Amino acid sequence: MPSPATALSPSAQPQRPPLTKKVLTADHPTWCPGCGDFAVLAAFYRVLEKLQYPHESIVTLAGIGCSSRFPYFVNTHGVHYIHGRSLPFAAGVSLGRDDLHVFVFGGDGDGFSIGGNHLVHTGRKNVRLTYVIMDNFVYGLTKKQTSPTSPIGFKSKTDPTGVLDQPINPMRTLVNSGATFVARSHASQVNHMAEMMERAARHDGFSVVEILSECVEFYEGAFDAANPRKGGQFRVIEERKNDGTPEDALRHDPSDELAAFRLAAQPWPGVFGVFFESDRPTKNRLEADLIARTREKTKSASDLELLQSSFRRLR
Amino acid sequence: MVLPATPPPPGSDSKANPDRRTVRDVVIRLAGNSQDGIQTIGGFLARLAGRSDQDVMTYMTIPSTISGGPSIFQVHMGSGDILSSGDQADVLVAFYQHSYDNHIESLRPGGVLIYDSDHVKPNPEDRRFTSVGIPITGATVEAVGGSSKEKGKNLFVLGLIARIFSLDAAKVAALITERFGGRSEDIVRNAMLAFDAGYATPSDNLRDCLFRIESAPTRTSGRPQVTVDGNTALTYGLIAAGVRHGAGYPITPWSTVMETLRSELSKYGGLFVQAEDELGAIGYALGFAYSGHLAVTGSSGPGLSLKMEALGWAVMAEMPLIVINVQRGGPSTGMPTNVEQSDLLQAIYGSHGDAPRVVLAPKDVEDCFYICLEAGRIAREYSTPVIILTDQALATRIEAFDEPDLAALMVDPKPDLSPRGADFEPYPLGRLTRHAPPGASIATGKYPSVSGLEHDELGHPSANPGMHMKMTAKRREKLKALAESLPAPEVYGDSEGEALVVGWGSTWGPVREAVNRLRQGGSRVGQMHLRHLHPLPPGLDKVFARYKSVLVVEMNDEGLYGFGQLATMLRARYALPSIRSITKTDGLTFRIGELVDRVTGKIGPDGPNGGHS
Numbered sequence: 001m002p003s004p005a006t007a008l009s010p011s012a013q014p015q016r017p018p019l020t021k022k023v024l025t026a027d028h029p030t031w032c033p034g035c036g037d038f039a040v041l042a043a044f045y046r047v048l049e050k051l052q053y054p055h056e057s058i059v060t061l062a063g064i065g066c067s068s069r070f071p072y073f074v075n076t077h078g079v080h081y082i083h084g085r086s087l088p089f090a091a092g093v094s095l096g097r098d099d100l101h102v103f104v105f106g107g108d109g110d111g112f113s114i115g116g117n118h119l120v121h122t123g124r125k126n127v128r129l130t131y132v133i134m135d136n137f138v139y140g141l142t143k144k145q146t147s148p149t150s151p152i153g154f155k156s157k158t159d160p161t162g163v164l165d166q167p168i169n170p171m172r173t174l175v176n177s178g179a180t181f182v183a184r185s186h187a188s189q190v191n192h193m194a195e196m197m198e199r200a201a202r203h204d205g206f207s208v209v210e211i212l213s214e215c216v217e218f219y220e221g222a223f224d225a226a227n228p229r230k231g232g233q234f235r236v237i238e239e240r241k242n243d244g245t246p247e248d249a250l251r252h253d254p255s256d257e258l259a260a261f262r263l264a265a266q267p268w269p270g271v272f273g274v275f276f277e278s279d280r281p282t283k284n285r286l287e288a289d290l291i292a293r294t295r296e297k298t299k300s301a302s303d304l305e306l307l308q309s310s311f312r313r314l315r
Numbered sequence: 316m317v318l319p320a321t322p323p324p325p326g327s328d329s330k331a332n333p334d335r336r337t338v339r340d341v342v343i344r345l346a347g348n349s350q351d352g353i354q355t356i357g358g359f360l361a362r363l364a365g366r367s368d369q370d371v372m373t374y375m376t377i378p379s380t381i382s383g384g385p386s387i388f389q390v391h392m393g394s395g396d397i398l399s400s401g402d403q404a405d406v407l408v409a410f411y412q413h414s415y416d417n418h419i420e421s422l423r424p425g426g427v428l429i430y431d432s433d434h435v436k437p438n439p440e441d442r443r444f445t446s447v448g449i450p451i452t453g454a455t456v457e458a459v460g461g462s463s464k465e466k467g468k469n470l471f472v473l474g475l476i477a478r479i480f481s482l483d484a485a486k487v488a489a490l491i492t493e494r495f496g497g498r499s500e501d502i503v504r505n506a507m508l509a510f511d512a513g514y515a516t517p518s519d520n521l522r523d524c525l526f527r528i529e530s531a532p533t534r535t536s537g538r539p540q541v542t543v544d545g546n547t548a549l550t551y552g553l554i555a556a557g558v559r560h561g562a563g564y565p566i567t568p569w570s571t572v573m574e575t576l577r578s579e580l581s582k583y584g585g586l587f588v589q590a591e592d593e594l595g596a597i598g599y600a601l602g603f604a605y606s607g608h609l610a611v612t613g614s615s616g617p618g619l620s621l622k623m624e625a626l627g628w629a630v631m632a633e634m635p636l637i638v639i640n641v642q643r644g645g646p647s648t649g650m651p652t653n654v655e656q657s658d659l660l661q662a663i664y665g666s667h668g669d670a671p672r673v674v675l676a677p678k679d680v681e682d683c684f685y686i687c688l689e690a691g692r693i694a695r696e697y698s699t700p701v702i703i704l705t706d707q708a709l710a711t712r713i714e715a716f717d718e719p720d721l722a723a724l725m726v727d728p729k730p731d732l733s734p735r736g737a738d739f740e741p742y743p744l745g746r747l748t749r750h751a752p753p754g755a756s757i758a759t760g761k762y763p764s765v766s767g768l769e770h771d772e773l774g775h776p777s778a779n780p781g782m783h784m785k786m787t788a789k790r791r792e793k794l795k796a797l798a799e800s801l802p803a804p805e806v807y808g809d810s811e812g813e814a815l816v817v818g819w820g821s822t823w824g825p826v827r828e829a830v831n832r833l834r835q836g837g838s839r840v841g842q843m844h845l846r847h848l849h850p851l852p853p854g855l856d857k858v859f860a861r862y863k864s865v866l867v868v869e870m871n872d873e874g875l876y877g878f879g880q881l882a883t884m885l886r887a888r889y890a891l892p893s894i895r896s897i898t899k900t901d902g903l904t905f906r907i908g909e910l911v912d913r914v915t916g917k918i919g920p921d922g923p924n925g926g927h928s
Contacts (some may be wrong), residue, residue: 025774056756072776077753078764080776081598082628088562088595092602093753094609095586096560099731100606100753118598121591149541151554187628287586288488294581304725306582309553311718314541 021045021054026075036187036213037067037134038222043193044132045075050102050194051201059102060091063110066141067134067213070105076127083115093125095284101201102129117138122206123177125283130200131208132189135170136215137222144218151268154203154219170210171264175257175276181207182260182276187214189234192272199274205282214268226269227276237263256267276292316821324598324746333784335481335525340393343476346418347410349377349386352405352469357388358713359473359490363391365542366717368488369528371412372824373713374400374904385413394529401466402713402756402906404481406524408472409435410451414646419444427524429475431468445523449475450515452673455479455806456834458512459505459691463681465468467509472688473579474513481527484514501608519659538717545683545709549639550575553717554686557726560583564592564600567651568710569615580621589672593621601625604634605765607730609691613639614657617647619702620665626700627666628767629792633748635694635701642706643822644902653902654708656820657871659880662702663849669787673701674849678823681716683709686846695795698748704848706870708904709821734758741765741774744785747793804843812839818868822905824870829910836911838918865894866917867912869906 017023024045031037035076048058058076061070064083071078081089091105103113111119111133122131138156139145145158147169153162174182181203183196194213200207224230240251253259254275298306324624345353354693357373364371371392391401403423409415409430415437421430424443432448455471463554477487491510518525536902549679550572559580563573576587577739585608590596596612602609619640628634632851642658644650652771662674673693677686683705690701705726709870734748741763751763764774769786771777806815818826830842843858859865868881878886886894897913899905 026761055760056754056762059753075760075762077751077762078769079632080764080766081601082624082767085594085598085625088590088598089602090604092560092562092588092604093606094602095588095599096606096608096610097752097754098602117591121595163870273789287581291581291584291586295584297568298582299580303554303583303728304721307551307721307725310551310579311541314543314547315539315718 016054019048019055019092021049023055024048024075025070025073029073030069031066032217034214034216035066036211037070037137038106038161038217039187039190040132040134040193040211040213040282041068041070041073043190043197046190046194047197047201048076050198059090059093059100061086061093061102061104063106063115064137064141065107065110065139066106066215067105067152068110077109082111082241084116085118085124085129086110087115090129090131091122091125091283094127094129095287096286098288103201104131105128106131106133108133108135108137108147108168108170110148112170112173116148118223119173120177123174123179126178126180126206126280128205128284129207130197130203131206132197132200133208133210134171135210136213137167137221138215139219140215156218169264171270171275174210175260175264176209178206178280179208179276179281180205181274181276181279183207183209184270184272185209186226186272187211187233188223188229189272192236193235196274197314199311203277204285205278205280223269224271232269235271236273237275239274242311266295296301328801335379337527337529338393338405339395339529340397340532341389341406341480341526341528342389342404343408344387344389344404344418345408345410346387347469348383348410350383351386352409353386353388353410354471354492356476357390359487359494360390361390361423361477361713361715362490362542363486364390365484365529365540367483368540369394369530369715370397370399371542371713371715374708375711376485376671377711378732381507383719385417385500387418387871388683389735393530397714398828399907400904401731402908406476408476410436410472412470424840427479429524430474441791447521449520450473453714458508459506466819467505470506470509471513473704473724474510476513477510477517478514478516478720479521479524481827482828483523485707485748489843492533528693530924538720539689540715541718542713542715543680544713545677545680545705546571546641546711547575548680548683548709549677549703550579552684552744553637554693555581555684555721555725556637556687556691556710557609557728558691559583559728560587560589560600560608561613562596562598562603563613564590564618566593566615566618568611568643568707569618571640571710572613572639573714576773579921583728585900590878592756593618595623597622597625597629597694600627600636600638603627604636605750605752607754608749609635609637609695609726609728611637611639613641615641615643615651616645616649619661620657623661623666626672627668627670629700629770630666630670630672631668631767632752633698633742634765635698635788637690637694638700638702640702640704642704644707644900650902652707653899654821654904655871655902656704656706656822657702657880657900659705659819659848659869659871660883662704663884669791671791671883672849673697673699673794674704675701675795676820676848677709677845678820678844678846680709680712680825681712684719686727691726693797697797697807698750699793705706717922731755739763740772742770742772742786742789744789746771772885794850798847798853799851801847801852803852803854804845806841806843807843808834809839810841812841813862814838814843814864814866815886816866816868816910816914816915817843817845817861817881819848820869822868822870825907825910828907829905829914832907832911833914838912840918845881848884852882856891859889859893863893864880864917865891866897866914867894867899868905868906868913870900871898872900 039222600612
């Protein structure tokens, strides 16, 4: 049995060495050379260096897919769970332990296809955690099958004459789910990625960042249209500053759900930045409030007293 | 109804009431529709028995329709050990014609039929029973009056039964007040009006059917009795075991466990999540487990199938977890409000790959409580998922048992966040895995990955063939070590002889009664009941060898090869031709007579070399 001396405050030690990239680096990534996911990993190290959470309180989680190898490459408490189900697992970690910082990494198949139901419901419940979807528009680990974000006409091994099914619109799906922080970025833009991930980490709620991360092996050039180095245009959302100027009215209000849907409907390659942000209460807080109200009613009786009184009612 | 072994001294009872006969136990079957509140009065009778230091067991059927439909509640109460809900009723209360038509054959010849003369016309030719017609509907309406219509018929019947069996009316009134007291005064008043009217039924109408239940003190523990159904006992067992977190998805008959956990756990500072689906539910539960809590998920048959992929992960990642499966009739939606024990092989072997896990089954309602404590202990000590296989009959039936000594039993639920030393490995080959939840610092500064990929001792992915063999062996050997620590199951009855009747789960009581009856009839028969189904306890073969036949009783199909699921396991394990099967698939619990006949058929002139029917 656990010793009663253990408290739920692991950050007790006053002097800690800083959390550096060197400390956070674990196994060498198994991704193909040139994979966009390397840049996402680099941006994540940078975010953790900036946030300086207690090392043992960071949890890196993933489902299955190329990008879901992530936990092995980050030296934190990590979980490699099953395909599509990382969100309910992560939600359990977050709800079970309010002192932890929970980050989930996955791909488009994990998030939008096999795990689609969990995405919607984690959004609805607004569980406090950060979810980074590395979207490459193709199944990479299983070698080039159609993904839920593959565009119509893309030739994959399961659609050799071109994809027929309409792809998911990630931003629209996420805003619709009830996620309270929804952002989009591009793996070629490390500063932007780090900024989005940091804001997601600081957000009190279910925060999701979709990152277009190119699969050089099976969908080369998929995201060139938004990559300035490949002749594309990386258009960043200008967020409202509430400074009273006339031009501010033209800027995007992230609390405006309809405006977020309009941005999501822009033609390819669309815009990047924060589409939606809301301070709707988290499940973490609502459950904590429920516990507090219940404990008030039971006058904070001990576990033993509570169970004894339940049994007395069964006599 | 059993008359006492020693008749009461002449005249002792006649002073109190010249017409009352004393009985040791009685089986009352209430047959009506589910909206009549039959379960409510059945529950009152059971609780009353519990409070009167009597033993009790109930049985009910619930229609799987959304509202309404025929329903029964059977109460077996008395002063001896009550091990089954009774093969035949001593008293049948028929609310409607269909109740009479469908259940009159369950009344034993010589029993008492009470019927609502406003609705039921019994067959006048049938003289096997003492028939009492009472205008239950009319009398209730008259007694309660106002706009309540027929509501309260059930309480009228409760009053009638209290009168017939000379039950303690003050105790019954207390139960009614406790049950309805939280609502308006009108409800309590109407309930008491209906009860009193039933209790005041004139003696003339009840000639030849007034009884008194013998009040022989049979209990010595000195602890008060609780009267509770299996799902409730299980729920509080989980809490006693230290479970404060869990997740589930509604499915009959598991749902009441999650409903109670949802409202109870917040009192303890814990949390139960209603997940989006079964896969999400086990995901949440494993997330809770990973974060350091003893967690639970549960379901019934089809839901357990949906959890199987994640269960495979839990075996691979060596995560402690309690999984409840309240079995029902299958496959698919099957018979969701009937009982079956057909998920044993799913529980032991379901999922993919070689994924050994622990499977336990409680033997009665009381054991639903205690088995949770054992499941929690095993899950933590061996870092493994533990499945508890209960069933629909256990979930819904009510039994009385001694209140557990909670002060001695309750487990501290706190996560172990102590710092882990430099020798920490998430998956050591030479030792049992001890999960380090996040929040625990690791002295080496190297944090563990908990993984569904095959891994080395540090949790790194490894496709090394030797490592997969070693890790597969590690996951197997820890359960073999658990097996060695298990107590050998006791043998009841003859320690050698014609047959050993082996059961598991909720068949314990009926098998015990059947063995008693067989032995009274001169057969040399023993009973062994398995609570640990995977791994099996050691030494069973030595016990099996002492009997000509080993008859495995279970509520599932004989399958293509003629053996039920536990029998299949035992034959694979011990390769003994003497192991044979007694199975059935009618969705109902075993009756005593049925078991006696089936066992006799196996050991009689046609057995043990007869067919395995």
